[in-house]
Amino acid sequence: MKPIRLILIPASVDDPAPWLILGEDGQVRERGVLTPEGGAAAPASLRTVAIAPGAETTLRWVDLPAGSPAQLRAAAAWTMRETVAAAPDRLAVAVGPAAPSGEPRLVAVVSRALLQAWIEHLEALGVRADVILPDVLTVPEPEEAEALNAVAFGDGLALRGRRFAATVQPDLADLVAAGRSVVPIEDPAAVEGALAAAARFPPLNLLDAVEPGRRAGGGWRRAAALAAAAAVSPLILVLAAALRDDLAARSIETRTRAQVLQRAPELAGADDPAAALSLKARTAPPPGxxxxxxxxxxxxxxxxxxxxxxxxxxxxxxxxxxxxxxxxxxxxxxxxxxxxxxxxxxxxxxxxxxxxxxxxxxxxxxx
The missing domain is CATH 3.30.1360.100 (General secretion pathway protein M, EpsM)
Known part of the structure; x- marks a missing residue:
């Protein structure tokens, strides 16, 4: 495995971007920061992995049928259509590597415009990324099923559990944990080691959503059609058939839910997201x-x-x-x-x- 340059994409374009050079053994060889005014140029032999703010990405583990990369992304987009509550042409969907038979696959959804902004910001720093990975996916999964590992990235707290990953405000950690113990990882060496491990073997690449040749547009109808074409799975077939009957109703429902879910995407599974958001506001820790x-x-x-x-x-x-x-x-x-x-x-x-x-x-x- 060739050396890797790992770059942390800052939350603001005005902030410098820290970087590490990892040797073939995964150990840190060099470190520094990049700014638009200048930075060390990366040798062509380096593989570049950029770590993006995890709060901007929705992550789920979902059941997907076999299919081509385009079909898998379409099936994932269709399956998560209510979770993200946004027009499909505004979203970038990436799917993780194949899971063992019968297990769900990791799916990431991010704003297409934001992903493009990250790419352009990296280019302004003189960097062309091979991989863009949400920071929460660099946090190791906990050994215990009823625990969440936590790492602070900037103002956010990245929480990682078994088939769970989300970056939240620190004050909301206990609420999101829902009774699970939160185990902070604060040792800089441990955090750096987790970053290095994820950079060497990334569980997902957001750039897969914008790979050359991917056809854009088409809305949920196209996503549903590709999902059905990929399907040997009865679940996907049922979803595609149901589209004919309830597309109009879902469109109305999506518009009414969009504002609530944009503010609190974790409430997508609630029967009444507006009521759930009101309850969350009443019970969430106040500012400070x-x-x-x-x-x-x-x-x-x-x-x-x-x-x-x-x-x-x-x-x-x-x-x-x-x-x-x-x-x-x-x-x-x-x-x-x-x-x-x-x-x-x-x-x-x-x-x-x-x-x-x-x-x-x-x-x-x-x-």
Whole structure:
């Protein structure tokens, strides 16, 4: 295996792009940064692997039939049509290597425009990538099924489990983990070793979605037709047949769900994504975490004459909760307005009268 240059694509074009040169044994030989103003030119013998921000890519493991690369991408696009909730001509779909018989295959979906922007940014740095890989796929899978390995990349936290990969805001890690233990990998040598291993044997290449000769356009109808042509799988045949009956209904549903899923693509499997997003906002940690919520709430309560904070608790997956006693019902509107100015949402979950005072139970979340 020839040497590899590994480049981290920065979140902003104004930031430098760190790089490593890996020898044939996978050990780091050189390191540096690239900027549009100049950087070390890579020898032609180097294979270049670029690591992209994982938060911009949707990753799933799905059942796919046998077929050509184009047919597999079309089948994957059709299978994930509701998960991504976007027009197919705006998406780039890449499929991982063949899995053992009966096991699902890794599929990645990313905005075609964003993928092209990454390619052009690398070219501006004087680099032509052979592979573009989401950073979350460099995180090793955990040994335990009920665990998630976590690595921080910039402002995001890359979480990797068994057939699970997503980059999230750190404050949402416990919510996304859904009861699984989150195991942080913080040792720089371990992170670097994981990057090197993924660069040597990438589990997926986003550039497969834009390989020469790939036909563009055609919408979901073309994706469904290619999926059916590839299918020996009854699942794909059923999906292709169902298209004739419900394409119009799905189109309407997709448009209404698109805004919600663009903000929170992980809610694609929910029966009512709008309601699920509302619940998530109420229970997600507020900006700045529990300490910031406590400080803002204490200040808001102090500004209401006669109000008292009785209870303040924080529970993973249930958000920050509090109980406030105050003289009048209108007091909660003043407290809510103060919290809104602090960038936090207050939801009143219960109210009762107690000896001439009002007792309100609230949940504090993100706006």
């Amino acid at each position: 975490g529990v300490s910031a919520a406590a400080a803002a709430l204490y200040g808001a309560v102090e500004r209401v004459e006669g109000a008292e904070l009785d209870i303040l608790v924080a529970e993973p997956g249930e958000g920050v909760k509090a109980t406030i006693s105050h003289p009048a019902y209108a007091d909660m509107e003043a407290i809510r307005a103060d919290m809104t100015r602090a960038g936090m949402a207050v939801t009143v979950t219960g109210t009762l009268d107690d000896a001439g005072r009002v007792v309100s139970d609230i949940t504090i979340g993100a706006l």
